[in-house]
Amino acid sequence: MSQQTPNWASEARWKKIAIWVTAGSFVLLIFLTFDTLSKTSVGGERVRAYSVINQEIDYRFDAQKNRFMPVIGKEAPLFGKVVTEAEAEQLVTLGKKTVQSKNCMNCHTLLGNGAYYAPDLTKAWLDPNWIDAANRENLMLAFLKDPVGNARANASGRKMPNLGITDEEAHGIVAFLKWMSAIDTNGFPNNFKTINAKEQP
């Protein structure tokens, strides 16, 4: 192999290309990151204010966008009490910290990320399994505090273990789940029939 290396295959040229491509991609990513973070801050169109837990939330097919979208409805305070934005944030924060401390993500997925041993929690608040809107809050609280005793039977035989979740923490988790169900996830999951769809077909 004695012939000269052609110019396009030279080490120096590829070194330059590598540097420019990397730098260019990274700069673009930074730019997109600023844009995305500003569009997903709490209180915007995509990620709602924490006080959205004061309202009715649904998830329906939007004919114009041709995908499923969260729908924020009339007032429907969580646990029967209207909360301020600060109180709501405190409650959702307690829920999020409990979700992390109890390691929910190593059985469940949240927004589709996590483990695959138990159902996705993205729209858990809207799941028809909670029977109807009147029963839902109490069923959820009871289940979280004692998942073995209040197991919702399923054919796989899997059960959620008792994680020592307190009453206060359970309230936080329910608030977190309600808030999360209002996030605009670009139509994921698709074709999800909510608890409300079951009530008013």
Place this chain on the structure above:
Amino acid sequence: MSAILSNVSGKVTSLFAFTESPHLNGGQKLASKYFTVAMVLFLAQLLFGLLAAIQFIWPNFLFGWLDFSVNRMVHTNAMVVWLLYGFLGSVYWFLEEESGTEIVGLKLGVIGFYVLTIAVTLVVLVYLLIQTGPGKDASIWFINEGREYIEAPRWADIGIVVVILVFFYNVAATFAKGRWSGVSGVLTLDLIALAGLYTAGMFYLTNITADQYWWWWVIHLWVEATWEVLVGCIMAWSLMHLLGARRKIVQTWLYIEVALMFGSGILGLGHHYFWIGTPDYWFSIGGFFSALEPIPLVAMVVHSVYDAGVHKFKATNHPAMAWIIAHTFGNFIGAGVWGFMQTLPQINLYTHGTQWSASHGHIAFFGAYATINIAFFYMAVQKWRGNVWMSGDLPGNGWKWKWSVGLLNFGVLGMTVALLIAGYEQAFIERAMQGSTWDAYFAAQSHPWFREAMVWRTVFGLVTIGGLGLLIWDLMTIGKDESRPSLVLTHEE
């Protein structure tokens, strides 16, 4: 008290006394320590994976004692840590040869190793014995952060960063004192990015969309950008070492790979931003750039096969060469093909967060990263034994290494196919037909096709563990009674 302490530390260091081989330089002795712990964690990874797999079949198994969440977390965390141990070790291994000088802060490096290993032990003990805490910051700081792959509590995150800084200092300062090369330049810059990215996962956010946005910076920009380039550097060095490949060719390839890998992988990050609340322009950006990610992986296959062919497969270390080939194909199939299969948003809407992801996760991590580490362990053992013969004509025709290559690859491939079948079933029944409710989820999980797939995954898991047992045995015995010196390559500089 101090007597007890020095007694204990004496016992611990004597565990690693065998790394004090006269055939190794300082960095290589330190690397051998890293490799030893890596193998122990590899075994732990598979055993906990097996427990989790059994729980899919018999959900009552260890219920309330070692729940699925605990086993799975130990499984994936042991994997991340042993792969990182292998990488740190590999870099320490070739640092002195590549820089032409002694490691600047070797003592500090050794202390770093012990500190890291003690921290890892403590974290695992807390995972197993304490498991979960109340919904307070203290739990996130001292028990478990609850975010997949980077569950390590915050105190450990900080410890990891400090040890990585020591490692980084050793790498950069040693090259600066000795000499720089193309490989070492790429390696050093890549390590800055790798360590910097870890800090993107080190803060708490209630906004789960922003939380997962940064979480993916660590996970994706590690495995699909900085880790790929790191193993590119390790590969470059290995090919020169194993085959006598020319530095100029290897380094040109390395630059090509960096350009293609970073050029596709950095913005390919967008394939995780389809459904977490982020804007829908990520559909096009993530879909387009991640679809290009297989290209550098094809380039790597071409590169290694070409190099091996040019050198007529005359290698100084046959088991290592076999694992290098397994690495290039595994990387291409696991990351390139299995990743590509689910990377377009039109497909990902239905496969996101199903057993498809688990199928891809297994073949990608094994194919791309476990393989190259195993190749390096063989190179290390060869030198540790006194640079003995490790090409063809090994005692017993090298049956142990050949069977362990076969069993490990066949086992992981079998698990991958079983999980893919489960993933198809789940995507169709739970997602496409029944709309992803709890009932839909359990309908899919209880379907006979799913159940059978879980049994096959466990069977192939046992095959994998058999392969690992053989690998450990082989690494402990290969070259033991060997008197022939290693094959000498005719270098064509």
